[in-house]
Amino acid sequence: MNIYDISKQAGVSIATVSRVLNGSPNVKPSTRRKVMEVIDRYGYTPNAFARGLGLDTMNSIGIICADSSDLYLAKAVYYIEGSLRKNGYNCILTCSGYDHGDKEAALALMLNQRVDAVILVGSNYIEADREGNGYIMNAAGRIPLFLLNADMDCPNVFCAMCDDFKAMQEASLALIDSGVTDILYLYNSHSYSGLRKLDGYRSACRMREIPVADDLMQFYDGSREDIDGVCRFLCGLRKQGLVFHAVLASEDMLAAGAVKYAKLNGIAIPEELSVIGYNNSLLTTCSNPEITSIDNQLETLCYQLTKTCIGVLSGEKMPPKIIYSGELVEKETTRLSPGPLDAADGR
């Protein structure tokens, strides 16, 4: 069934059928009814490919993330997909992995699919060196690009991010000011955002005139799912004589490993060891005790980014950069000094 068949059955031209289909006002009500009746009878829907060819769009948007099974990225993809679909866009998903060449290939494939825009989910699409981002700038020459949790100054590239630097700085300061010493910073990504977090920690140390010890900044390069691996990693550090009374982690999963480490070694939380994670994911409430974590407003970020995307595609002028602040959510793995908010809270 195509538009010709419908037009014949309805005794009109294909132009009229098209008009009915697309809600043109220039159709006599009786004609519209007649055509609609035939359309409904045959359950006709216009061929999306032909439509795409004519309009040069199929209203689809590419979503690229490293790994959609990652707790955090999965949430982001979910929010973005829902928001875009609600606005009539389809989402083509690609998991690119963390390898640079694969990321580049994934983006190229999206462009060939003729998507209207691409959303890059996660901080790992921006390299610390400028050259590594050439493929992004290049793609931005063809279609608008949207980055979640990444920062880039480039025409036709729009970003929504959490100020990871400040969030981590504030968490570090809160820890320090509550009297905790020897804070181990644990991270597992060298992405731009990863480095920003690390810088936040360093900056806090400097602000409080604490020396930034190299062996208190540890990189864990095991699997992102291997909580026990993190636990073993920390046991190893301990065996090497490293002393720390807090673990500040760039990701909840690392913090969960720290909690296991404490359990295993009979270290009391938070009395002897404080733990702070990042992302405020399900892992924080699954862990026992529940993990204090930084909420980086993922849902809001996703919503703002898709809103920007839809705006751009409708030809509106949109802000190239949206920045939110993270929020420290205290649970059971820390005993921070009461902040101004808590002090004001009479309960």
Added chain:
Amino acid sequence: MNIYDISKQAGVSIATVSRVLNGSPNVKPSTRRKVMEVIDRYGYTPNAFARGLGLDTMNSIGIICADSSDLYLAKAVYYIEGSLRKNGYNCILTCSGYDHGDKEAALALMLNQRVDAVILVGSNYIEADREGNGYIMNAAGRIPLFLLNADMDCPNVFCAMCDDFKAMQEASLALIDSGVTDILYLYNSHSYSGLRKLDGYRSACRMREIPVADDLMQFYDGSREDIDGVCRFLCGLRKQGLVFHAVLASEDMLAAGAVKYAKLNGIAIPEELSVIGYNNSLLTTCSNPEITSIDNQLETLCYQLTKTCIGVLSGEKMPPKIIYSGELVEKETTRLSPGPLDAADGR
């Protein structure tokens, strides 16, 4: 840049360009080089919409799941997307939610997108009553449908699933045979698969001639992310005087709630309370103690299902149903009697 431009630049006809593009052997090497040179120079790629129109396919496959941020579904989506993409297919993702009408709408949208096939991820697309599945049978009349973790007999519908009944039955038997009494079955889904699991538990009780008490089968209808809610739910049951020495859960998240419940009430695991989850997800190793769980071979199932999908789309004859067995992975929340495997293990 279209195929005409390229053909002009290369001094050949569009047919030749097309042949080069599609790797036809009937092109003189020198001509091929000449054409390739022009293609490379302009970075030309054929218009996917025009191609789709002519070939009636854009090699894209729809993936529908209720919620791609769910730990389990996210993994499934990830495996499926990767496998399909490796075989040259694009994936259009839709999260349908759990509402029946929305699921139906999501499938209809996919059909309008003219995808080559649709994969329905998760057991919640099959209703207990036959009528509820009419929309699926209907869609199967247009394109092949693939169900992960669901069972349906219908032409052009292919399934890959874990035998949830048997897996849960075996877990129940293992618990019973290790001497545990008063096993609370905790579940949060009335899907077909959910009921199969429940039946497995019941069946095990009957096999061991244990009465199947109604209040030992509890349905939790809180949020799928609210581990604390599960904890509170169990505390409530306890306060009502319900006695149970094990929690057998249809999902790891429920089991994680049970672990928290035990901690909160000073109940020793596994001495006073055994806990078994389902899916063997990250939550099992994040929990403390780590949760014994049933691994339902998700990766294998996904791989087999996509293999079937690709086969069907290539016109091969494929089995309509693939069934795997679950595997009980014992961790720290149970102390099961040594099975035949453990006994044979000399370590």
Added chain:
DNA sequence: TTGTACGCGTTATCAT
């Protein structure tokens, strides 16, 4: 080995 011409199913333009 290469080229010509048509079909794919829309939308949009221009008459009427």
Added chain:
DNA sequence: ATGATAACGCGTACAA
């Protein structure tokens, strides 16, 4: 208000 017709860019049968 409606109809005829030209794009849109590709693949491919058929001809050469």
